[in-house]
Amino acid sequence: MDSLDISLKGEESSYQIYFGDLPKLILDKKVLIVTNPKIAGLHLQTLLGRVQAREVYCHIIPDGEVYKNFKSVESILETAFNHHLDRKSLMIAFGGGVIGDMVGFAAGIFMRGIDFIQIPTTLLAQVDSSVGGKTGINNAFGKNLVGLFYQPKAVYINSQFLRTLPQRELSAGFAEIIKMAVCFDREFFKVLENLNIGDECALLAVIQKAVSIKAQVVREDEKEQGIRAALNYGHTFGHSIELQSGYGKYLHGEAVGMGMVMANTLALALGLINQVEFDAIKALLEKFGIPTSYAIKNVESFYESFFLDKKSLNSRIKFVLPQGIGGVCFKDDIPKALVLDILSEFA
Ligand SMILES: NC(=O)c1ccc[n+]([C@@H]2O[C@H](COP(=O)([O-])OP(=O)(O)OC[C@H]3O[C@@H](n4cnc5c(N)ncnc54)[C@H](O)[C@@H]3O)[C@@H](O)[C@H]2O)c1
Ligand SMILES: [Zn+2]
Structure with a gap:
């Protein structure tokens, strides 16, 4: 079984990500598996x-982003207390990013932190939530606003x-x-351009590569x-598309994916990528069934919504733009008029 060492600064937060068939997990402790009814039915x-x-023990939380909240975390903690889990016990997050984020958070605060293992069951959770240690929940003020950096013991x-x-979830x-x-x-x-989507072995290699890139960055x-x-x-x-279209319309x-096409249109205007690269990225998104066009209803309010993003520091928008294919740069000095021009192309 292949594995990748995720060593972050400080010994305590390093862990292994294993790729391939799930091995036998022999654990001399109490274990609480947390999942949702759908995943439980398919894979528990x-x-x-x-x-x-x-x-x-198993704890089942209803399926959906709307349940990524304090109430669900409380229910996990209650089950843990009811079964007398202690500081040596372990939680297993078995599901997509919603379960992963919530269980990581619950494990991080139960008795000031117990071990947890992640077994991600969506492609997004495998390539994105498995590295980086971000855990948390949503509340009335927004998404992922409450949480911890808390690393799993293994993934x-x-x-x-x-x-x-x-x-759709795969895309x-x-x-x-x-x-x-x-x-x-x-x-x-290029590997992705040539990937045969039905080839499970090739897919696992792609997941492994994506995880290793994210690990390197983190x-x-x-x-x-x-x-x-x-x-x-x-x-x-x-994020503006998610906000303007109403959460839930698009994954x-x-x-x-649509946001990348918008960013690329800006990058093209700035000469950071050329037309061939622009077309290649769009074609790759389309190959994987990702939508690439979005009609902006109100350009001005779309622009304003950039400032609601928690990543917009000091009222400056920091655009992340491709620099060729395989490179990236940050721009926080793009004139509003140019951004509005670009957005108008999508109106
Ligand atoms: N911690 C991080 O670094 C990080 C990174 C990216 C996203 N996230 C979070 O992840 C969440 C999104 O994760 P997601 O896209 O995995 O969504 P999700 O967890 O809601 O799963 C999507 C859907 O797929 C179902 N599902 C899961 N595994 C399945 C399987 N094997 N077969 C059939 N159905 C299955 C789920 O029940 C759900 O209905 C968001 O809350 C986001 O904030 C966290
Ligand atoms: Zn994302």
Whole structure:
């Protein structure tokens, strides 16, 4: 089984990400598996067959981003207390990014922090949430506003779980993979251009590559002071699309895909990429079934919504733009008139 060492600064936060069939997990402790009804129905028996522990409990949370909240975290903690989990116990997050973020947070605050393992079952969670240690929940003030940086003890990535993932969810995960290729790795971009989507072995290799790129970026910049912000390519525009279209219409990855096309239009105008590169990125997004066009209803209010993003520091928008394929740069001095011009192309 292949693995990748995620060593961050400070020994305590290093862990392994394993790729391939789920091994037998032999754990001499109490274990609480947290998942949702859909994933439980599809895959919980498989997981239970692999976990050998002193006691194993399951906690099921309703499916959906709307349940990524304090109430669900409280219910996880209550189950943990009811079954007398202690500081040596372990939580397993078994699901997509919603479960992963919430369980990481619950594990991080239960008795001031117990171990947790992530077994991500969506492509997005495998390539994106498995590295970086961001955990948390949403509240009335916004998404992911409450949480911790809290690293798992291990992550197990098995592409077989993706067989049951709906096509749209798979495409949304690919948007984040394409994002990493465009910003950091031209060769990887070519690999994606030639990828046979049905080839599970090739898919696992692609996941592994995407994870290693993200790991490298996070290792350099754990707390998002510099290069890690490159992972927001497509996200400034994408967050505005999510906001303006009403959360739920598009999956996050779909909005990011459309956001990347908007960012690329700006990059093209600034001479950072050429038309051939612009077309190649768009074609790659389309190959994976990611939408690439979005009609902006009101250009001015779309622009204003950039300032609601928590990544917009001191009222300056920091655009993350591709520089060729495989390179990335930041621009915080783009005149409003130019940005409005670009947005008008989508109106
Ligand atoms: N921590 C991080 O670094 C990080 C990074 C990116 C995203 N996120 C968070 O992740 C969340 C989005 O994650 P997501 O896209 O995985 O969404 P999700 O967890 O809601 O999963 C998407 C849907 O797929 C279903 N599903 C999961 N695995 C399945 C499987 N194997 N087969 C069939 N259906 C399956 C889920 O039940 C759900 O309905 C957001 O809350 C986002 O904030 C966190
Ligand atoms: Zn994203």
